[in-house]
Amino acid sequence: MASALINVPARAKRGEIIEIKALISHPMETGYRRTQLGALVPRDIIRLFVCTYNGTEIFRAELHPAIAANPFIVFSTVATESGTLAFHWTGDRGFSETESVAITVD
Amino acid sequence: MSRNTSRREFLLTAGGAAAGIGLASVIAVEPARATPATMQEAIRKVVGPARVNPGRVKLELPPLVENGNTVPLTVSVESPMTAADHVKALHLFNEKNPQPDVASFRFGPRAGRASVSTRIRLADTQTVVAVCELSDGSFWSASVNVVVTLAACLEDA
Numbered sequence: 001m002a003s004a005l006i007n008v009p010a011r012a013k014r015g016e017i018i019e020i021k022a023l024i025s026h027p028m029e030t031g032y033r034r035t036q037l038g039a040l041v042p043r044d045i046i047r048l049f050v051c052t053y054n055g056t057e058i059f060r061a062e063l064h065p066a067i068a069a070n071p072f073i074v075f076s077t078v079a080t081e082s083g084t085l086a087f088h089w090t091g092d093r094g095f096s097e098t099e100s101v102a103i104t105v106d
Numbered sequence: 107m108s109r110n111t112s113r114r115e116f117l118l119t120a121g122g123a124a125a126g127i128g129l130a131s132v133i134a135v136e137p138a139r140a141t142p143a144t145m146q147e148a149i150r151k152v153v154g155p156a157r158v159n160p161g162r163v164k165l166e167l168p169p170l171v172e173n174g175n176t177v178p179l180t181v182s183v184e185s186p187m188t189a190a191d192h193v194k195a196l197h198l199f200n201e202k203n204p205q206p207d208v209a210s211f212r213f214g215p216r217a218g219r220a221s222v223s224t225r226i227r228l229a230d231t232q233t234v235v236a237v238c239e240l241s242d243g244s245f246w247s248a249s250v251n252v253v254v255t256l257a258a259c260l261e262d263a
Contacts, residue, residue, distance in 0.1 A: 017219050030204070032204045056216070058214060059211070059212070062211075062212075064205055066203050066207070066209070067209055068177070068224075068226055072224060075211070075217065075222045076218050
């Protein structure tokens, strides 16, 4: 079971630009490595990361094998209203993980 | 022909053959690599026929990387991020990893700031390129040369 770690300020002023940090544990197997017996290790990566703010998409990242293991992404958004920030990762072998964080805007 | 010469000849040929086999196995194990040309191709695929101008994009990477498995990177663009003038996307490319693409980040005016940080893998000393797409349809780019001492992607699983 993969686990995600999200860092979002719990409170923000309206119109303020907030920084969001998202980390998820995942090996991001490139598909280019071999075992000691020479067999190719099949690719297993997270291909897409999407962040929505009260249902509206605010950020999207398409990832390739060149992203390091345990993908860590820092981005920002404007705090417009109180609500939830939802984070969704999807990848190879049916990988799918969702995490959401509440934010209060005043 | 004296006995000594034939021994030397034997060793020479044997050594040559062994080196040949060694080289062949290295080539067989080495995965296909991106080259500056395939990187340009990958950039073309994203950009289309548009012109890519140098500038506006700020790409921050350490100039010397000890471990290519996790290289911290920040890419940002000075932009007001309004509905009329914002950064639509930031794309990252490399020259010498097995694949030229690294990541594509898509923003809207709600991002507030066109800036993203992440950690990437680098298989070799090479140039990393960031290309940004603005809402007016223009493309801007920046590149940074990085020296990598311990390469990613090479260790056994």
